[in-house]
Amino acid sequence: MQIRNFNETDEEFKELARIDNLVNHDSIDHPDDDKRDWSIRDRSIIRNRLLLYENDSLIGAMYYSQGRERNKRTTFFTLNIDPAFNTEESRSLLYNRMLKEIKIFDSNTITTSVYDHPNYHLIKEFLIEKNFKLVQTNREYSCDITKIDLKKYQPLIKKLEKEGIKFYDSKEQMINFPDHFKKLEKLKWKYCQDFPIPNGIEHTRPSFDRFVKLTNDFYENCYGADIVAVFKGQYIGATDLEVYPKSEPHKAWTDGLGVIKNFRRKGIATALKIKAIQKLLSKGVTEIRTDNEQNNPMYKINEALGFTPVPFSMDYMKKI
Secondary structure, three states: OEEEEOOOOHHHHHHHHHHHHHHOOOOOOOHHHHHHHHHOOOOOOOEEEEEEEEOOEEEEEEEEEEOOHHHOOEEEEEEEEOHHHOOHHHHHHHHHHHHHHHHHHOOOEEEEEEEOOHHHHHHHHHHHHOOOEEEEEEEEEEEEHHHOOHHHHHHHHHHHHHOOEEEEEHHHHOOOOOOHHHHHHHHHHHHHOOOOOOOOOOOOOOOHHHHHHHHHHHHHHOEEEEEEEEEOOEEEEEEEEEEEOOOEEEEEEEEEEEEOHHHOOOOHHHHHHHHHHHHHHHOOOOEEEEEEEOOOOHHHHHHHHOOEEEEEEEEEEEEO
């Protein structure tokens, strides 16, 4: 077995998607999406891929990235190996090579996520053997949105609209709103700071230019919905969902949902979900995936809508 450098070739992106899809238990990766994501990566942070070969066949990969700003000494990584070659030797080769490379930014913390699913058991055991600690458990949910009774929630939406809260589709209705991107970035930064994350990792705010770049890419390549709640010109809540037409056009992935504190407990989060579901159904989407930290009360909204549990994800961390 031999580790080779990542050269960003079309063949490598194709082979990496093949490896990832051997491990993925509920999603399908497409090389074009991966290539696009790599092309717009934040080049101010160190990010790399280590490719493990058996003769000339790719059998595994280690993806790693330096954290941003206050997390600059934290390494986030994903270890995916062809199940036929997922041995102690292959895992150790990639892991030890990463440890050597991340010395360049003086990394003192490494963290990864796995699912409570048989596809990840060997990696989970490897992490435990290496003295990683479980630092956060996340509920994962799936929903067949064709089965949701949307009429049931129309009185809630009408009530909120009567109170002056309006709901808009960011891409299709708000582009010409004054300072739209600035207000949207400010809103999402405000509520995302309340999302639970493992101790030792801090929320960081990318530059506004970075936000605009990522949002435009989202609008162009994987837009499902981005519904924004507005009250008297103030952006008070939003939810955005991605759809990948080349791999799973029927499925939407929740990127985020939040409402600022002064407007919580009014049903706005539920209304945002319903508005997003209506938009997604009009595009032929039939399933939504979402997740919440285990103790985040948002899970109650998901369960009330008919979301059902799928294998949890677990965050592991180690100080080095």
